[in-house]
Each structure stands twice: as C-alpha cells, then as structure tokens.
C-alpha cells in the first residue's frame with residue numbers, strides 16, 4: 179500500500195491565520211485528500227509552534243500565562259481549519275507531551291555525539307526586539323549600528339549559548355541538494371546551493387538563556403537555557419509521525435514525508451533540517467514542496483505588511499468554503515508569486531465554478547429529469563470518452579507532480595468540452611436524448627470525482643443528486659445508468675461590488 183505523509187509548517191499563533199496560511203494549508207489538504215481518495219495510507223499533519231519570546235511577550239502584555247494565550251489561539255486555528263474543511267489527521271502543538279519528549283531526545287542525542295557545544299555569542303543587540311543583528315541587517319547612523327525597526331542604537335552584548343555544529347554537514351547537505359530530487363521545484367535547491375557556496379555553513383545557536391526566554395523546552399543538561407524555537411519546531415514532523423511512541427508507524431510514514439512550505443522558510447527546511455536529521459541518523463524528508471507567495475498590493479501578504487486578506491471575508495463572498503478552496507487551488511503556484519485581487523478571484527469563481535461546472539450540473543440534471551423522468555441509460559459518445567481519458571491522465575500526471583492548479587485545469591478542459599457537447603447535440607430538441615445526456619453525465623461524474631479533493635462539499639452533493647459514488651477506481655469505467663434525484667444550483671455568481679478581499 180502506498181503511503182503519503184504530508185505536513186504544513188506549524189504556524190506561529192501570535193495572530194489568527196489569514197489567506198496566506200490558508201493558501202499553504204488548502205494545498206496540503208488537497209494533496210492529502212487526493213491520496214486518501216486513491217486509497218493510500220495518508221497522514222496529514224498541521225499545528226502550531228507555541229514557544230518563544232514573541233508569545234511569551236504577547237501573553238505578558240495581557241497578563242496571562244503563555245499556555246493560556248496559545249490555548250485560545252489554537253481554538254481559533256482549529257475553527258478556521260474547520261471552516262475551510264481542512265482534513266488534518268493531527269493538529270500538533272509544540273506543547274504536546276510527546277513532542278517535548280522528542281525534543282529532549284534529540285537534544286540529548288546531539289549532546290552525546292558532541293554535535294552541540296557551549297561557547298560565547300557576541301553581537302549587536304536590540305533590547306526592544308530582543309534580537310541580535312548581524313552586519314547588513316542593521317542600519318548605520320553616524321558610523322554606529324542602529325535597529326532597523328526601532329531606529330535606536332544597538333548594544334554590544336556577549337553571552338554564553340549552545341551551538342549546533344551545522345558546519346559539519348555542509349558537504350552532505352550540498353550532495354543531497356545537488357543530486358537528489360528532494361526539493362521541488364528544483365530552482366529552490368539551486369538557490370540554497372548558491373547561498374551555501376557564497377556563505378558556507380556556520381554553527382548555529384540552539385538555545386536562549388532562561389532569564390530572557392523562559393517559555394520554551396529546557397535543555398536537558400542545563401536548565402538555565404531553553405531550546406531556541408526553530409529547533410523545537412522543526413522536530414514536530416518527527417513527533418507527528420510517531421518517532422518515539424509508535425516506531426512502526428514512524429518507519430512507514432517517515433520515508434513518505436512531504437513538507438509543504440513557503441519559500442521564506444526554505445533555508446530552515448533544507449540546510450538546517452537536513453543537517454539535524456543527519457545528525458540524528460535519519461533520512462531527509464522525501465520531498466520539500468516549496469511555493470511562492472501571495473502578493474497583495476505589491477507586497478507579500480503578512481501581518482507586518484498590513485495587507486492581510488481574511489479567510490472569513492472570502493468565504494462569505496464565495497458563499498462557502500468550496501468557492502475559496504477552488505480559487506486557491508486554481509491560482510496555486512510553486513514557481514512564481516501570484517497577485518491576488520477581487521477581479522481575479524471573481525472571474526475564477528464565476529467562470530469555472532458557477533458557469534463551467536455548476537451550470538453544467540444544473541442543465542444536465544434538469545434535462546434528465548424533464549425529458550427522461552430522471553433515469554438515463556445510453557451509449558457513451560467516443561468523443562466524450564476520449565475527453566474523459568485525457569482529463570484523467572492529465573489530472574493524475576499533474577497531481578503526482580504536485581501541480582494542483584494544472585490538475586484542476588485538466589478537469590476544466592473536460593467540463594468545457596462537455597458544455598460544448600451539450601450545445602452541439604441540443605438534447606432538449608431530440609425525441610430520444612438518451613445518448614447525449616448519458617454522455618454528459620459521464621463527463622460530469624468523472625469531473626466530479628477528480629474535483630472531490632478540491633471542493634469536497636459540492637462534489638458530495640453532486641454525487642448524491644446524480645446518483646453515483648465518489649470512487650477513484652470508477653474513473654473511466656462507464657456507469658450503467660443514472661437515476662437523477664435533483665439538479666442542484668451549486669454556485670451563485672458573484673457580482674461586482676459587495677465585500678471585497
């Protein structure tokens with residue numbers, strides 16, 4: 179049995195998720211649903227990254243414990259993900275007990291192997307950011323380093339910390355990135371390799387003094403230090419697969435691990451993550467799937483850029499989660515940034531969902547009910563048969579290559595063909611419209627199965643109304659007859675104006 183393990187980054191819950199988070203998460207969800215539909219053993223992991231200074235401070239500001247703060251935020255994340263029909267198998271939290279066990283285990287392993295050591299860290303530090311700035315990151319005012327955010331002088335700070343010997347893994351990481359196909363699209367592996375060649379790999383700090391950052395997992399051999407949040411966070415992928423508590427499951431899942439990430443965290447998910455895994459004696463993940471950004475008004479969407487688009491506004495505009503899920507799938511791009519706009523979203527929704535799919539379902543269902551009292555048997559037109567085969571093939575190839583938008587496009591091609599066919603054959607004028615209507619229903623059935631991972635609600639409704647099952651094995655195998663119970667209106671067109679993203 180094929181196995182598919184897919185993860186999203188665990189999100190930092192200092193604010194609720196926005197469209198950028200939805201973009202990543204819906205994509206991972208579509209891959210998970212596709213593999214489940216195919217009958218693969220599938221495990222889909224998402225969650226939250228709950229330690230660190232930012233959350234400690236956000237909680238302090240409100241006078242509550244950070245755990246209380248993140249508990250509240252986690253409920254918000256879960257609420258959004260249920261709104262979007264995200265079918266995760268586990269929502270992991272870095273405060274989960276089994277995760278803390280994994281982090282402690284990993285730290286001990288590296289410590290035992292001599293891959294972690296204590297040394298002095300010195301650098302320019304901003305007290306307000308609580309962050310070190312290296313050359314090139316800070317601003318220089320009258321020859322002195324200034325914080326780029328607070329516009330005040332940085333302080334020279336020296337402190338002892340623990341380092342992970344990242345430098346030892348440079349050759350291995352270069353070999354993996356240049357020979358394998360673990361990073362998709364390949365261009366991103368090239369970017370990382372370029373950066374390694376320019377800068378080399380320097381050892382990285384994996385701890386923070388407890389007096390500054392107490393909200394974290396203590397180092398097992400030195401409780402005066404807490405684990406730096408990224409080190410803690412990356413390990414969630416091992417916890418989720420059952421590393422310590424279910425080694426058998428881990429053995430099955432880990433070789434099938436697919437990490438979906440945005441390109442901003444590429445370095446962490448390749449150089450640092452691969453090195454950590456090698457240090458722990460584990461294989462790198464099967465695949466790191468890297469996507470480009472959503473751009474709004476010229477900037478990457480984010481809290482700090484102030485150009486966030488809210489998920490609930492879009493669900494309201496497109497009436498249901500399916501509308502938004504479909505739009506995100508249709509624009510999904512691993513290779514280049516996508517500019518979002520109401521015009522783009524409306525046109526996708528109206529043209530593809532309301533017209534191409536929704537209208538065809540409505541017309542075919544209505545005609546079968548009116549002309550044939552709801553039951554149809556017939557011969558499949560070879561032209562439609564060919565269009566179905568072509569769509570299934572194109573869809574499958576695209577999905578296996580993680581190109582969700584191309585897979586959706588293959589289905590849209592089939593639906594356009596079926597719409598043209600209904601106009602050409604004019605079944606409403608025929609004395610015996612059985613063959614053309616049967617052929618149209620066959621196109622609708624196959625398209626609906628293929629779209630199920632993208633728009634689970636609408637496709638379930640169509641399957642029930644037209645009388646077929648959403649079974650992947652039934653693709654390309656003509657169904658003997660249809661009993662149409664209903665001709666639902668799936669998507670109502672949106673008009674200009676109204677709430678906009």
Ligand SMILES: [Zn+2]
Pocket residue numbers: 304305306307308325326327328329
């Ligand atoms: Zn600052």
